[in-house]
Amino acid sequence: MADQQNAEAKPKPAAVPPAAPKAPASMAATPWEGELTRRLAEQFPDQITEFSTYLGQGFLISKPAAVVSIIEFLKLEAGFDYLVDLTAVDYPDRPERFDLVYILYSFARNERIRIKTRIAGGEKIESVVGVHLTANWLEREVYDMFGIEFANHPDLKRILMPDDWQGHPLRKDYGILQMDNRWVKENLGIESGQ
Amino acid sequence: MAQTFLDSTELVLNMGPQHPSTHGVLRVILKLDGEKIIGTECVVGYLHRGVEKIAENRTYAQFAPYVDRMDYVASVSNGLGYCLAVEKLLNVEAPPRAQVVRVILTELNRIASHLIWLGTHALDIGAITPLFYVMREREDILNIYEKYCGARLTTHAFRIGGLQYELYDGFEEEVKRFCDIFGPRADEYEELLTGNRMWVARLTNVGVLNAEDCKAYGVTGPLLRAAGVKWDLRKAQPYSGYQHYDFEIPTRANGDTYDRYVVRMQEMRQSVRIVRQAVDRLEPGPIMAKVPKVIKPPVGEAYVSIEAPKGELGYYVVSDGSTQPYRVRVRPPSFINLQALDKMARGALVADVVAIVGTIDIVLGEVDR
Numbered sequence: 001m002a003d004q005q006n007a008e009a010k011p012k013p014a015a016v017p018p019a020a021p022k023a024p025a026s027m028a029a030t031p032w033e034g035e036l037t038r039r040l041a042e043q044f045p046d047q048i049t050e051f052s053t054y055l056g057q058g059f060l061i062s063k064p065a066a067v068v069s070i071i072e073f074l075k076l077e078a079g080f081d082y083l084v085d086l087t088a089v090d091y092p093d094r095p096e097r098f099d100l101v102y103i104l105y106s107f108a109r110n111e112r113i114r115i116k117t118r119i120a121g122g123e124k125i126e127s128v129v130g131v132h133l134t135a136n137w138l139e140r141e142v143y144d145m146f147g148i149e150f151a152n153h154p155d156l157k158r159i160l161m162p163d164d165w166q167g168h169p170l171r172k173d174y175g176i177l178q179m180d181n182r183w184v185k186e187n188l189g190i191e192s193g194q
Numbered sequence: 195m196a197q198t199f200l201d202s203t204e205l206v207l208n209m210g211p212q213h214p215s216t217h218g219v220l221r222v223i224l225k226l227d228g229e230k231i232i233g234t235e236c237v238v239g240y241l242h243r244g245v246e247k248i249a250e251n252r253t254y255a256q257f258a259p260y261v262d263r264m265d266y267v268a269s270v271s272n273g274l275g276y277c278l279a280v281e282k283l284l285n286v287e288a289p290p291r292a293q294v295v296r297v298i299l300t301e302l303n304r305i306a307s308h309l310i311w312l313g314t315h316a317l318d319i320g321a322i323t324p325l326f327y328v329m330r331e332r333e334d335i336l337n338i339y340e341k342y343c344g345a346r347l348t349t350h351a352f353r354i355g356g357l358q359y360e361l362y363d364g365f366e367e368e369v370k371r372f373c374d375i376f377g378p379r380a381d382e383y384e385e386l387l388t389g390n391r392m393w394v395a396r397l398t399n400v401g402v403l404n405a406e407d408c409k410a411y412g413v414t415g416p417l418l419r420a421a422g423v424k425w426d427l428r429k430a431q432p433y434s435g436y437q438h439y440d441f442e443i444p445t446r447a448n449g450d451t452y453d454r455y456v457v458r459m460q461e462m463r464q465s466v467r468i469v470r471q472a473v474d475r476l477e478p479g480p481i482m483a484k485v486p487k488v489i490k491p492p493v494g495e496a497y498v499s500i501e502a503p504k505g506e507l508g509y510y511v512v513s514d515g516s517t518q519p520y521r522v523r524v525r526p527p528s529f530i531n532l533q534a535l536d537k538m539a540r541g542a543l544v545a546d547v548v549a550i551v552g553t554i555d556i557v558l559g560e561v562d563r
Contacts, residue, residue, distance in 0.1 A: 026493060027494040028492065028494065054495065054496070055494065057496060081409050082409050082412060083412055084412065084499070084506065084508060085523065085525040087510060089520070090521075101510065103497055103508075103525075107423070107425060110430050112497065114497065133410045133412075134412030137533045159239060160242040160563070161239060161242065162239070169244055170246060170247055174247075176247060176248070176251045
């Protein structure tokens with residue numbers, strides 16, 4: 001066993017340094033320019049910080065306060081009338097911990113666009129249900145999984161996890177085997193689900 | 195609260211989670227005025243297994259079998275979507291032969307999924323016979339899967355970059371034979387149902403969802419097409435070479451339960467048409483693209499979606515350059531379509547809820563993930 005561990009431990013430090021320069025630390029996205037980005041930049045001059053494409057998929061990064069108005073503008077003025085998905089990504093080491101990602105599609109243009117914004121843990125963001133009804137359950141899921149609260153959501157409560165569960169499973173600091181032992185004990189009558 | 199039963203206008207009725215017509219563990223709380231529905235609330239999550247969390251703790255290749263367990267009656271479609279998403283991140287494309295095989299297996303899977311929908315939907319409404327008929331044809335498809343990859347339901351048929359297994363001897367003949375018998379068999383189902391007065395009466399103008407509502411609720415798949423929107427990702431944003439096949443997108447105008455039935459029936463026939471063309475396109479060649487043994491996509495993200503039997507199935511994958519995905523988000527068509535249940539059920543009768551849940555065609559494994 002000890003030999004095995006040594007054998008595993010040895011090549012690791014040697015393997016890491018050559019691999020490091022290969023992988024760039026950030027996404028190799030290229031700037032995105034077009035008729036749509038020009039109109040958006042005109043409409044929201046100080047709010048949108050970046051227009052990029054990666055693998056042919058366009059996205060923009062906006063300040064959280066402008067997200068709902070951008071989505072509304074895209075729906076009414078540019079035909080992006082279908083909210084495909086709404087989700088979040090957790091980066092616990094960053095000051096603005098969460099990326100919120102809105103994926104929109106336009107039937108008329110046959111085009112997708114992603115809107116990303118960054119918010120800090122505990123920060124609230126305006127709900128987009130007023131623009132796209134789809135967002136109702138999607139925002140509930142993001143709240144359930146990440147603990148991000150949406151202001152003015154009609155019925156913000158957990159959707160997949162039990163209502164009185166403690167913790168938000170898709171946060172990076174939530175372990176894969178972690179569970180709410182109090183809930184398990186009270187509701188299932190066992191010490192632990194593991 | 196000095197209301198007697200007769201004064202009270204609102205009655206709350208619980209349906210599920212253990213109820214055969216909820217197609218799994220779905221709980222619907224119905225608010226009733228007499229027999230009329232004035233509101234519904236869905237309680238989901240009974241089958242939540244944390245698939246997206248599991249993805250962050252597995253390598254890209256290890257996670258592939260897990261996606262089959264979401265929409266388990268259309269596992270091949272789930273696998274295709276995931277493989278395409280990772281291939282996009284890696285910037286590789288499956289070789290032509292692998293793409294053709296993928297099309298064949300995915301379209302057969304669409305038929306199998308629609309058959310399960312047809313059988314259970316008809317059973318909910320009171321027609322018991324179609325269930326036995328559809329299981330017969332589904333068996334043929336599952337036998338093909340079993341011979342191809344050893345599994346019938348959660349197949350893990352595709353690999354990132356192509357396929358692991360070459361087709362077995364006699365595959366083409368078996369698929370062709372299935373295509374030949376399926377047409378007459380589909381006629382048999384239609385003979386039982388399409389013109390059946392009870393069937394028509396139970397479905398017409400039930401659970402109407404027009405095109406505007408579909409877009410507002412993000413509803414896709416046969417529900418959107420039954421509302422008259424000619425939109426199918428296989429045509430709108432083709433993948434796996436779908437642009438080379440000749441097929442039609444069936445649509446209807448009313449967006450009611452009967453129209454969805456007709457759309458799905460026609461979709462199965464279109465799938466057979468695609469499968470026939472695909473079998474003729476099979477040519478020898480490699481089945482696996484050049485994919486590194488250890489899959490480590492460069493830092494980045496991609497959203498890739500396919501037309502699954504139930505609607506748009508999307509994968510949003512974020513890579514941090516390591517061997518494990520940083521985040522995998524599944525855009526589940528069943529989950530999002532189910533949200534429109536409230537809109538469809540308001541004003542309907544209790545018995546119609548059963549028809550409406552059936553017509554959305556949900557699989558709870560995908561709703562709850």
